[in-house]
Amino acid sequence: MIILSCFLLFIGCKNSDKTEVTVESATESAQNSPSNKGQAFIEDEDATPNALRLAINSPDHTTLVAAVQAAEVENALVNVGPLTVFAPTNAAFNKIDKATLDELLKPENKSKLAYILTNHVAPSNYPMETLIKNVEKGRPLYMASGQYVDVTQEGEDIFIGGTKIVASIKVSNGWVHVIEDVILPKN
Numbered sequence: 001m002i003i004l005s006c007f008l009l010f011i012g013c014k015n016s017d018k019t020e021v022t023v024e025s026a027t028e029s030a031q032n033s034p035s036n037k038g039q040a041f042i043e044d045e046d047a048t049p050n051a052l053r054l055a056i057n058s059p060d061h062t063t064l065v066a067a068v069q070a071a072e073v074e075n076a077l078v079n080v081g082p083l084t085v086f087a088p089t090n091a092a093f094n095k096i097d098k099a100t101l102d103e104l105l106k107p108e109n110k111s112k113l114a115y116i117l118t119n120h121v122a123p124s125n126y127p128m129e130t131l132i133k134n135v136e137k138g139r140p141l142y143m144a145s146g147q148y149v150d151v152t153q154e155g156e157d158i159f160i161g162g163t164k165i166v167a168s169i170k171v172s173n174g175w176v177h178v179i180e181d182v183i184l185p186k187n
Contacts (some may be wrong), residue, residue: 047111048172051085052077055176063101070105071114081173082125086160088182098184108187118144119185127175131158147185167169 052074056059063085068074077085093101104113121144126134131151134157135139140148149161158165163181 007085019089030149050078051083051087051171051176054169055087056086060089060091060178061077061087063090064088065115067105068115070107071110071117073114073117075110077121077167077173079173082128083174084124085174085176086120086122086163086165086177086179086183088120088163088179092163092179116182116185119147119149119183121145122149125174126177127170128158128165128177131160131165131177145175145185149183165183 007133011104049057053067055068055077077083087172103109104116123144124139124142126141131141132153135153140150141160148176149165150159152159152162160177160179161183163179163183165177165179167178169176169178
């Protein structure tokens with residue numbers, strides 16, 4: 001659940017080289033963390049990927065993965081679920097101020113980062129058909145952060161929290177919907 005919130009951490013910057021150094025530093029620190037134990041760190045190349053493994057294998061979600069690792073919430077994304085993760089791309093994080101991202105990736109801000117990431121995870125199974133039903137009924141989604149996020153439709157496009165869903169992937173523990181922006185919590 002926290003993985004989605006990590007997408008918010010993909011805060012953009014005008015100098016992408018500096019952002020990559022920050023993301024790499026956060027990733028290295030997280031990899032050396034004693035908390036890197038549990039299901040999230042088991043390699044299984046033959047199984048259908050879970051939400052975390054899908055993000056790790058995606059070149060478009062390296063910032064999200066770095067944020068998840070910095071917040072040390074990897075194990076939450078490999079649970080049986082079902083869960084639905086709204087995964088911002090690197091480009092989505094690049095729309096956010098670099099200083100804000102750098103600040104969130106600091107170890108002392110781990111809980112803030114985790115909160116943002118959980119705002120990208122719905123603790124339920126939401127394929128596109130179900131999201132469309134929520135639109136029709138005017139029903140927002142409850143997120144793992146405790147916030148509610150609106151689901152809307154414009155033409156054929158579905159939006160979550162005001163950001164467009166550009167792709168949907170079934171994973172072993174639910175769904176991952178790739179989104180164009182980071183969904184920032186209201187508070």
